[in-house]
Amino acid sequence: MSDTTATTIGATTEPEGPQLLSWDSRARRVVTIYVPLACFLVILLFPFYWMGITTFKPNSELLNYKDNNPFWISSPTLDNIRKLLFETDYPRWLTTTMAVAFASTALSLVSSVLAAYAIQRLRFRGSNYVGLAIYIAYLVPPSILFIPLAQVVFQLGLFDTPFALILTYPTFLIPFCTWLLIGYFKSIPYELEECALIDGASRLQILRRITLPLAVPGLISAGIFAFTLSWNEFIYALAFISSTEKKTVPVAILTELVQGDVYHWGSLMAGALLGSLPVAIFYSFFVEYYVSSLTGAVKE
Amino acid sequence: MATVSIRSVRKAFGSTEVLHGVDVEVQDGEFVILVGPSGCGKSTLLRMIAGLENITRGEIAIGGRVVNNVAPKERDIAMVFQNYALYPHMTVRDNMAFSLKLAKAPPAVISDKVGRAADILGLTPYLDRYPRQLSGGQRQRVAMGRAIVRDPQVFLFDEPLSNLDAKLRVQMRAEIKDLHQRLKTTTVYVTHDQIEAMTMADKIVVMHAGNVEQIGAPLELYDRPANLFVAGFIGSPAMNFFKGRVESGAFRFDGAQLPLPRAAPGVNGASVIYGVRPEHWQLSADGIDAVVHVLEPTGSETQVMARIADTPVVCAFRERITAQPGESIRIAPDPALVHLFDEKTGVRLN
Structure with missing residues (x-):
């Protein structure tokens, strides 16, 4: 025992022989942890970096790689952002996108909580099949579903209104959130609900006072997913909205900032950068809950 | 306090019958222990008394009232679960007060009852802690406190000591018995540990494979086991x-x-x-x-x-x-x- 300890200490302070790369040696940590992490970080963050520098580059610099370093800005400008904010309907697109994302997320979360609770806890006859059917509904791609949905949207007179999106996004959000929440509800010990039942709580009281407070990490991660999916949604927003001022950010920057074969790269990137900020801020608030919902169950 | 009558109770899950006609009479204030090996149906029977499982056939009466179709909350019972089932997001105080709050009791009454129960169980210093900050024995006491504050007609215990270490189990065994002697509330207690049954019960119901093998006082079962199963089950080391x-x-x-x-x-x-x-x-x-x-x-x-x-x-x-x-x-x-x-x-x- 003492020999082993002595060898380990020797290996860290005076590396020699076959124990050169013991687990806690600095070299080993660099090779196995920091180098892969650094590669991962570069690959992940480079698109954001590119988006950032393009936003602040003047057009002359953007189009002339020979005289300018493509990875750096020599004379930064706010022109692209000014153009985006004051010469287009961008602020309006942003508020529309946010409103649609919030409304459809809220609608989907409420429906999913009730659906997931019923499927997981009430165990009514055929509940498993209902769960399966909801999952299968999720597998129908939006690129097929938007055709019949267009018919519905037209007949309800919702075309070119935010409600066309608020009411169609749940078609893919509810199945997704329901499945995520079924899994989370499953991790909450059933005895807690039985105990509450004996304590005199009704089903709704149990849901509100026991299950939901314990499922907060699950609700937050479902909410974040739903919000991001709504925020980034493209095909329904493209099909169901036609007026420029009612478009959402992903559709608007593509249809309004690409004119014919002219790409306004600076404004496009500025639009993408500003458009991704709210989601990033939203994530940063809840990242701890998000991680705990994916890694751990409810512990007493 | 009340009597509990279990009359010809049967339970089937689908086509599998797990209880084949059980008759047990629990007298007012009595401490009855259902004991038997795993899978004998004792926990199912307890859950049927609590109203957490339907009764396939037969009837269960609490205080003379047949409760087959009565919701758990209207049976005036309190149950302590094997894993305690404490609400993790509530403090000890809130855990104990939960049922009273649901019953819309006045805050002064709630605080008085919770205070008294905490006093009985030595939980007063821990009232503002969360369950995760307590030891196994303390959690067990909170679970009992939650049952006490309701002042129910019947206490139901479902293997409450099986998650504790041997030393703590002996201590809690004595505490539960002492509590029963003080409160005199009718108690039905499930365990697979025959020592627990022998030391705590006024009356033991030995169950095996969905049937009652023998009902009697602990020493009666020890002295005159009715059959081979009871003889082998009661007593350690075995007969x-x-x-x-x-x-x-x-x-x-x-x-x-x-x-x-x-x-x-x-x-x-x-x-x-x-x-x-x-x-x-x-x-x-x-x-x-x-x-x-x-x-x-x-x-x-x-x-x-x-x-x-x-x-x-x-x-x-x-x-x-x-x-x-x-x-x-x-x-x-x-x-x-x-x-x-x-x-x-x-x-x-x-």
Whole structure:
């Protein structure tokens, strides 16, 4: 025992022989942890970096790689952002996108909580099949579903209104959130609900006072997913909205900032950068809950 | 406080019947323990009393009122679960007050009842802690406190001590018994541990494979087990059994013979199972030879694992044993304390 300890200490302070790369040696940590992490970080963050520098580059610099370093800005400008904010309907697109994302997320979360609770806890006859059917509904791609949905949207007179999106996004959000929440509800010990039942709580009281407070990490991660999916949604927003001022950010920057074969790269990137900020801020608030919902169950 | 009557209760999950007609009467203020091996249906029966499982057939009455179709919250019962089922997001105080808040009790009453229960259970310093900040024993007490504040007609316990370590289990056992003696609330308690059953119960219900094998006071079950199952289940170490025949006034097996109990009429010539508890063997020069295999001195007594002919036997002696493994000792059962069972049906014969 003492020999082993002595060898380990020797290996860290005076590396020699076959124990050169013991687990806690600095070299080993660099090779196995920091180098892969650094590669991962570069690959992940480079698109954001590119988006950032393009936003602040003047057009002359953007189009002339020979005289300018493509990875750096020599004379930064706010022109692209000014153009985006004051010469287009961008602020309006942003508020529309946010409103649609919030409304459809809220609608989907409420429906999913009730659906997931019923499927997981009430165990009514055929509940498993209902769960399966909801999952299968999720597998129908939006690129097929938007055709019949267009018919519905037209007949309800919702075309070119935010409600066309608020009411169609749940078609893919509810199945997704329901499945995520079924899994989370499953991790909450059933005895807690039985105990509450004996304590005199009704089903709704149990849901509100026991299950939901314990499922907060699950609700937050479902909410974040739903919000991001709504925020980034493209095909329904493209099909169901036609007026420029009612478009959402992903559709608007593509249809309004690409004119014919002219790409306004600076404004496009500025639009993408500003458009991704709210989601990033939203994530940063809840990242701890998000991680705990994916890694751990409810512990007493 | 109330009586609990379980009458011809059956329970089936789909086509599988797990309780085959159970009858138990629990008197007002009585401490009844349902005991049996895993899968015998004891927890299911308790959950049926609580209203967490439907009753397939038969009826359960609490305080004279049939509760088959009464919701759990209207049965006026409190239950302590095996894993305590404390609400993790509430403090000890809120956990204990939850049922009172649901019943819309005035805040002064809630605080008074919670305070009193915390006092009884020694939980006052922990009222503002969360369950995760408590030890196993403290959590167990909170679960009991939650039951006490409701002042129910019946307490139900579902293996409440099985998650505790051995020392704490003994301590909590005494605390639960003490609590029952103070509150005198009718209690139904489920356990698979026969020591727990023996030490705590006023009345034990031994269950096996969905049937009640015997109901009686702890010592009654120990002294006069109704059948082979109860005889083997109650008592630790378990009773020794020998298979053989009764011939000319003695029990014979493997070429050896043992004395018959006095009250065993009409068994001559029958194939029987002869049962002796380990503590009912005596060292006796007139006894039969047993070859010692293992000696286990515990201080207060010595347990001896030995063999009589080919049959293993466990004996527990108060006196110190000097014999070494491989040596023979002569032992004899106390004939007054011997049990005889029918070989085919397992029913007690004496």
